[in-house]
Amino acid sequence: MATPVHDVVGIGFGPSNLALAVALEEEYGAGVDAVFFEKQPAFGWHRGMLLDGATMQVHFLKDLVTMRNPASRYSFLSYLHAKDRMVDFINGKTMFPSRLEFHDYLEWAAAAFEGRVRYGSEVVAVRPHDAATLEVVVRRDDELHTCLTRNLVIGVGLEPVLPDGVRQGERIWHTEDLLTRLDGLTGTPERLVVLGAGQSAAEAVEHLHGRFPETEVCAVFARYGYSPADDSPFANRIFDPAAAEHYFEASDEVKRMLFDYSRNTNYSVVDLDLIDELYRRSYAEKVAGRERLRILNVSRLDGVRPGAGGVRVDVTFLPTGETAALEADALVCATGYRERNPIDLLGEAGEHCRKGAEGRLVVERDYRVATGPEAAWAVYLQGATEHTHGIASSLLSMTAVRTGEIVRSIAGRDARVTQEA
Structure with missing residues (x-):
């Protein structure tokens, strides 16, 4: 045949x-x-x-x-x-x-x-x-x-990206599998850690915080806060069909310039409404005196050690170098994708x-x-x-x-x- x-x-x-x-x-x-x-x-x-x-x-x-x-x-x-x-x-x-x-x-x-x-x-x-x-x-x-x-x-x-030295496991997930992994959890988690500062990270934090009313949710990222996405009308011209033509014809130097100028339309940025919602929740918990939503900003992940029924996450506060060990039920890596x-x-x-x-x-x-x-x-x-x-x-x-x-x-x-x- x-x-x-x-x-x-x-x-x-x-x-x-x-x-x-x-x-x-x-x-x-x-x-x-x-x-x-x-x-x-x-x-x-x-x-x-x-x-x-x-x-x-x-x-x-x-x-x-x-x-x-x-x-x-x-x-x-x-x-x-x-x-x-x-x-x-x-x-x-x-x-x-x-x-x-x-x-x-x-x-x-x-x-x-x-x-x-x-x-x-x-x-x-x-x-x-x-x-x-x-x-x-x-x-x-x-x-x-x-x-x-x-x-x-x-x-x-795209393929998911994890931090260097971190591998997916029973208690270490990438956000692409978030709902599937959550469905496999038994019982109510005491603490969940979300690593990342982009849209997926903020959405994961919001979802976990609402889904588990008794669980502490820790958001870890190197910035002071979530950065808003620039979706203003002029900035959105980077998504116009003509923009691909312009980029293709540009010199390498201009390509780099255009790419750098446009990063805040798509990379490591969050919708402003979601930022406002997370801030509202965080502030309301401070007023109530019980903070379940912990924003660990200006911080980086310095170690991950899976254990029985959980994972230990070492987080360093960058201004002082002080490291805290968080015992968590799971680490959720909202660390993006690559081509x-x-x-x-x-x-x-x-x-x-x-x-x-x-x-x-x-x-x-x-x-x-x-x-x-x-x-x-x-x-x-x-x-x-x-x-x-x-x-x-x-x-x-x-x-x-x-x-x-x-x-x-x-x-x-x-x-x-x-x-x-």
Whole structure:
């Protein structure tokens, strides 16, 4: 039996490649043969942080499609209409749906593409088959399968980061697993420690403080307080589609400047309403004389020692160097994520990809990895493009526009796709 040759193979099926699947359907119809491989057994996006009351940090119009195709039947507004909640949503006077509702929207959209997705499937190797196609090796149910593709789109998301020397364990968690880990706890914890100063850290602190009314929650970070995210209208221009173009064309010096200027829109910052809520709780407890919410600011983690049924956390107050040992039921690391290195996944195919400064892949304006002249196949990145396209390039804000550009690039390079569509 001949190995199937696909027009597009997507690695991962989170929001980015889901948006790609939509764009392929809307732009070129059924003429494009696309398949997606996803490790998870079903669609899911940051399920461990679907906290009650947590809201999205992006406008609902920056969904999977609207910035590319406002008339799409896969928009968030179409979802609200299908669920008979549009009037209720409008009456709520909000531009930022809850994270739980937005996840439901993503699941609703993903259900339309179940025939194109192979869940429970992990891509373990990518190698050139010939000048025009790549061979993709997939593990599923402990068996290996192969397929061929003219275009590979990598959308594997981010990987969680822990502090140096700290490993996940029974009582040491990353926030990506927060709800799952909490469901496994027995009894009421006496103390929980949250490390980090960003949005996920503040959300975890708020959730733990409300979920366990008798538990002490310690927030540990090196700043004096949580820093507010700059989501003002002018600052938000960094998330405009044109910003990726500007960043791509800029010199390395200007790229560094733009990135540094924009950090406070996305990194280690917190929504101001959440900061105010945590401060209100902290102050109210001081007035009442019982402080369950402890803000251990200007402090760093200096040691973690797991023990029976808990963990010992050493925290140093930086101005004096004084260290305190906290006996806790769990340490929650809200220490962020980093881009996965696509070179690790590309394997043999990566040898044909051009690399630039610091060994990173050279990425063209259309998010295609630059290759040698011997390669007619193409690899596109949905992520790991901050160094070429800017801070917003891999975020949800840019997903609809980015996937539209990728689809147009694929069709422009492959006349067969254009003709069949």
